[in-house]
């Protein structure tokens with residue numbers, strides 16, 4: 140396998156991607172980077188999100204920029220504002236050590252004046268949604284005469300969204316001598332038309348999905364009220380009597396709490412997380428490996444060292460903020476030709492994550508109802524009866540005791556003996572489920588509300604859709620009350636990690652995430668200061684709390700790349 144160096148990537152970019160945790164190029168990168176660097180020919184890449192395509196085109200386009208010439212030299216077209224910001228953010232990451240490179244995201248719903256001002260100051264790379272770029276072309280505020288590389292990302296999506304004519308128009312403004320790179324998950328006719336019209340003898344590359352969930356893993360989700368998550372977990376575990384599974388939690392604290400509760404409730408469970416000593420971790424892993432432990436409750440990081448082939452179930456006690464983690468988690472079952480089940484216990488606000496993960500793994504989750512008490516008891520009972528049928532009887536050892544046992548039970552009919560035996564095993568379970576209230580299924584809102592757990596507009600003002608104070612931007616952070624933060628620690632945390640003083644406005648602390656407001660002009664700096672940071676095992680996410688219906692709140696200078704370079708992956712405590 141090649142290295143970034145062998146692909147011809149310059150040391151500045153190698154350093155940046157190494158700090159992002161990229162150890163080796165992914166297949167699409169090995170294919171695309173050297174070709175784009177050599178400027179040989181046009182490329183069509185059939186590749187989806189999750190294959191590493193952004194770096195595949197991002198790295199070479201950065202490297203090919205002549206920073207001394209302050210005109211647009213690369214144009215990247217993509218379908219949505221979110222993708223536009225994401226690509227611009229990724230390119231900013233890859234170019235962290237390339238001096239003076241200017242990357243501008245251009246998308247609808249944000250101030251066009253600010254984009255025009257930045258264009259006037261000069262940029263090297265434009266990442267644009269087609270509609271807004273057409274606006275700028277019409278206003279003659281952007282000149283594309285020096286563009287030598289054009290990338291169409293998610294070309295099929297752009298066509299689905301009706302951008303076909305806009306793309307035609309934009310491409311007609313580019314010089315003939317330029318290389319073109321087209322990424323698409325599918326190859327519909329319209330794309331073929333574009334390629335025939337605008338590409339010269341293109342090279343076609345098809346890249347399999349890195350993140351495609353293993354074929355033999357089923358993905359289920361159970362939606363419950365947040366308060367019912369633990370009871371739902373118990374029911375799910377009870378419903379699968381032969382489960383041999385890993386339960387993933389978000390933090391060490393939550394991991395220990397869930398393991399403790401399960402143990403107190405009589406389950407064969409134990410915890411694995413970074414607060415344990417190495418010896419303790421080895422012990423727990425050893426127990427799990429040799430099946431003397433049925434349920435391992437673990438953090439993502441701690442479970443990394445564990446390689447077990449016959450895990451039957453993965454349970455996500457809540458979904459991770461970093462969706463990639465879901466693929467790592469679910470990949471721990473369904474191995475070595477076996478089938479496996481990956482279960483997510485989510486609350487209503489996490490439905491958006493399910494949708495995002497489905498896109499990433501290219502598979503649908505099946506929605507399930509939390510099993511009712513009678514169904515669980517039945518399942519356990521039959522499993523028990525099955526065990527009775529299959530148990531190996533040690534005739535030699537038991538023989539001498541049998542006569543007195545038979546004499547003792549002789550007054551009972553065969554049915555009575557069976558009833559008593561089964562009750563002995565089941566009274567605890569039956570009692571529990573007779574008394575336990577069934578878990579209500581929360582009502583799901585319309586899909587608008589489900590899209591993106593924190594991005595969708597909700598009626599509550601304690602969410603991402605709340606309007607920030609004038610002059611302030613509202614940011615999302617994936618830390619909440621359950622992480623032990625309060626307004627004072629959050630403010631301290633922000634000011635400890637962002638250079639210069641950051642006045643923090645309104646703070647809304649929620650259970651597992653929060654919102655805070657900072658002056659508009661500092662929003663980009665704050666977001667970047669936290670990029671690549673980890674708290675305990677969790678990737679820290681700070682981003683603009685977006686509201687699709689209030690694009691005016693998309694902040695102007697968000698990714699204009701003229702704030703300081705970010706700090707990279709580091710461990711922090713708050």
Ligand code: AMP
Nearest residue numbers: 161162163164165188189190191192193
């Ligand atoms: P993309 O397909 O561009 O959305 O990338 C999918 C994910 O893979 C992103 O989280 C990237 O940061 C990550 N990624 C891209 N290239 C590499 C690499 N060479 N090694 C590890 N992770 C990578």
